[in-house]
């Protein structure tokens with residue numbers, strides 16, 4: 587174990603260039619395109635995600651981040667391209683099967699899920715990906731050996747995410763931050779090797795941000811690969827091992843936080859678009 591390179595060590599020799607090859611990619615995508623009418627939402631020539639890292643996917647509003655997440659996880663169909671996870675092609679594989687292969691994405695609590703208890707949310711997630719076949723899951727007998735194991739796993743995860751006391755409460759009664767914790771806990775029910783988080787800090791009060799950040803880095807340290815979309819630059823710069831910048835559907839830059847911070851193209855495309863006010867960029871709003 588001592589000869590294992592650290593995360594930073596593994597990324598140290600990687601050139602900060604769009605589409606660059608990684609030493610041990612868990613996810614590889616090539617020529618992935620998706621249009622809506624005349625609008626090309628995603629047009630990624632090549633992208634690799636290094637195993638065991640926290641990789642941020644950033645970009646201005648409408649850059650295609652959520653669409654790319656949906657495509658890679660089987661919740662939307664590509665117009666062209668292929669991608670593989672752990673060396674297996676994922677084209678045409680449905681969302682819940684992608685999850686079973688170890689790549690999960692978090693889902694916001696839908697209205698229906700807020701009316702279930704925290705524990706039921708966890709148990710549904712164990713059946714595959716939440717959002718699909720959820721009612722079908724209830725029709726199956728719940729108390730086999732597998733279900734008991736699921737309850738145990740759910741309890742352990744709820745304890746880890748400090749939600750065990752809430753196990754029998756409706757998910758809808760949780761605060762914004764607790765919902766994010768539940769979304770993360772739920773996605774871990776299938777023991778994934780990669781987790782994709784869509785804006786994990788959105789709507790979270792500052793006191794819980796540190797706790798969420800701690801959970802994300804702990805997952806990485808346990809070997810789970812994390813890919814996340816986020817707008818908060820402090821969060822992005824603080825925990826990312828690698829950052830991929832998307833603009834108008836294309837990867838325009840990649841690199842470690844220091845590379846990205848000083849990348850002129852990123853500042854123009856991302857920060858320029860984020861801050862509508864003309865100025866010298868010295869002031870920080872909000």
Ligand SMILES: Nc1ncnc2c1ncn2[C@@H]1O[C@H](COP(=O)(O)OP(=O)(O)OP(=O)(O)O)[C@@H](O)[C@H]1O
Pocket residue numbers: 622625626627645646647648649650651652653654
């Ligand atoms: N189902 C859809 N039908 C039509 N257009 C869509 C659809 N989904 C996304 N788009 C468009 O595709 C583009 C990319 O959207 P997407 O939501 O992927 O961007 P994003 O980077 O996640 O943005 P944000 O940061 O605002 O969430 C946008 O112009 C959006 O309006």
